[in-house]
Amino acid sequence: MHTTRLLKTAATGITVVLLAAACGSSSSSTTTGAASAGSTERPAPPAGTAAASVGAGEGELNIVAWAGYAENGSTDKTVDWVTQFTKDSGCKVNVKIGNTSDEMVTLMKTGQYDGVSASGDATLRLIYGGDVAPVNTDLVPNYKTVSDFLKLKPWNSVNGAAYGIPHGWGANVLAYNTAVVKPAPTSWGAVFDANSPYKGKITAYDSPIYIADAALYLSKTKPELKITNPYALDDTQFQAAVDLLKVQRPLISKYWAAYTDQVNSFGAQESVLGTAWQINANLINGEKKVAVESFVPSEGSTGWSDTWMIASKAAHPNCMYKWMDYIVSPKVNAAVAEWFGEAPAQTLACKETSDKAFCDGFHALDATYANAISYWTTPTKNCLDGRGDICKDYAAWTQAWTEIKG
Numbered sequence: 554m555h556t557t558r559l560l561k562t563a564a565t566g567i568t569v570v571l572l573a574a575a576c577g578s579s580s581s582s583t584t585t586g587a588a589s590a591g592s593t594e595r596p597a598p599p600a601g602t603a604a605a606s607v608g609a610g611e612g613e614l615n616i617v618a619w620a621g622y623a624e625n626g627s628t629d630k631t632v633d634w635v636t637q638f639t640k641d642s643g644c645k646v647n648v649k650i651g652n653t654s655d656e657m658v659t660l661m662k663t664g665q666y667d668g669v670s671a672s673g674d675a676t677l678r679l680i681y682g683g684d685v686a687p688v689n690t691d692l693v694p695n696y697k698t699v700s701d702f703l704k705l706k707p708w709n710s711v712n713g714a715a716y717g718i719p720h721g722w723g724a725n726v727l728a729y730n731t732a733v734v735k736p737a738p739t740s741w742g743a744v745f746d747a748n749s750p751y752k753g754k755i756t757a758y759d760s761p762i763y764i765a766d767a768a769l770y771l772s773k774t775k776p777e778l779k780i781t782n783p784y785a786l787d788d789t790q791f792q793a794a795v796d797l798l799k800v801q802r803p804l805i806s807k808y809w810a811a812y813t814d815q816v817n818s819f820g821a822q823e824s825v826l827g828t829a830w831q832i833n834a835n836l837i838n839g840e841k842k843v844a845v846e847s848f849v850p851s852e853g854s855t856g857w858s859d860t861w862m863i864a865s866k867a868a869h870p871n872c873m874y875k876w877m878d879y880i881v882s883p884k885v886n887a888a889v890a891e892w893f894g895e896a897p898a899q900t901l902a903c904k905e906t907s908d909k910a911f912c913d914g915f916h917a918l919d920a921t922y923a924n925a926i927s928y929w930t931t932p933t934k935n936c937l938d939g940r941g942d943i944c945k946d947y948a949a950w951t952q953a954w955t956e957i958k959g
Contacts, residue, residue: 598711599683601865607692607874610644614872617660617669621893623648632892634885644872667867672857673708674762677931680716685862687714693878699898702923708930709860717860718877719898721890724856724926728829728847741770741850745801752804756815756827759808761954762929765855767794769927773852784930785937791945798957832894856926
């Protein structure tokens with residue numbers, strides 16, 4: 554769902570700054586962020602069996618990954634963790650870049666790949682589609698020191714069964730041009746106000762999952778809707794979010810999917826305010842055309858937590874298990890996080906980053922901050938908040954998003 558987030562983070566040398574934490578957001582911390590997968594019983598996915606052991610590598614590994622997650626030196630000769638993995642495991646890594654979550658789901662359905670680095674708007678589709686298998690976390694030694702607040706969550710597990718290994722995570726922030734947007738905003742209302750003075754210069758993320766941003770905002774501003782989970786919306790709640798986004802539509806200068814689109818839009822001052830990834834703000838400031846600040850508004854935020862998942866019919870399961878353990882080992886997870894621009898999942902990675910302030914900037918070990926994020930989770934008809942089969946599924950979100958954009 555998110556397209557290429559980053560190809561050069563470490564090279565920017567920019568310090569990450571989040572001006573406000575989301576710890577004041579109580580409702581989101583009790584929905585997708587902090588809730589364990591076992592808190593709401595869900596329908597069982599197709600039968601799948603986790604591996605009982607890991608043997609010798611099969612010599613090859615085929616994976617689908619976000620750009621920047623499996624670097625082999627071809628992008629930058631100094632950025633290469635794939636080569637060492639091949640030396641250690643004997644598994645040659647073949648990487649297919651997935652540009653969106655929808656594309657990743659499609660690729661995994663071909664049966665040609667052993668695993669995928671899936672975001673939460675894809676994971677449940679893969680699980681319930683029977684495309685990925687449960688993971689025996691005992692066979693992934695580095696899983697033990699992955700942050701507990703990322704384990705067995707609604708987007709990477711079902712009914713207490715793990716379906717992957719957490720990789721990295723982050724919040725979707727509000728970024729604004731400090732020379733133009735005054736006074737400084739404090740709320741997501743800045744991008745939803747029909748009378749905004751910045752009409753025609755606001756950006757929004759181009760994906761059906763963005764409906765959750767509107768739902769999160771409404772959960773605080775219209776409590777009568779009783780939205781407790783922005784990814785679990787009944788007819789009334791869903792329509793309210795869609796209506797808000799239709800109100801927002803005339804305010805939008807650009808819907809962005811590739812991070813470069815938003816960076817260029819801010820740099821040209823075609824946009825001055827909007828939903829962003831932290832790395833987008835870093836790169837905008839790095840160009841020094843304009844200055845932006847970025848923060849988590851008072852209502853909290855949505856965000857992502859990516860998970861390495863193994864295909865249910867993986868041709869090279871031993872290599873995939875070896876990869877999952879390797880990619881969340883401290884040094885490698887630190888390298889990926891700095892290059893990509895996200896908080897590492899591995900708690901010990903913070904001792905290995907080249908920028909010793911990196912983990913503080915991304916709140917990597919801050920459970921309160923992390924639990925306040927409403928992480929992308931695939932909407933399903935069976936409500937993620939336990940209300941039964943009354944919620945709008947991802948297909949309905951996709952159809953509505955087409956109507957919103959016009």
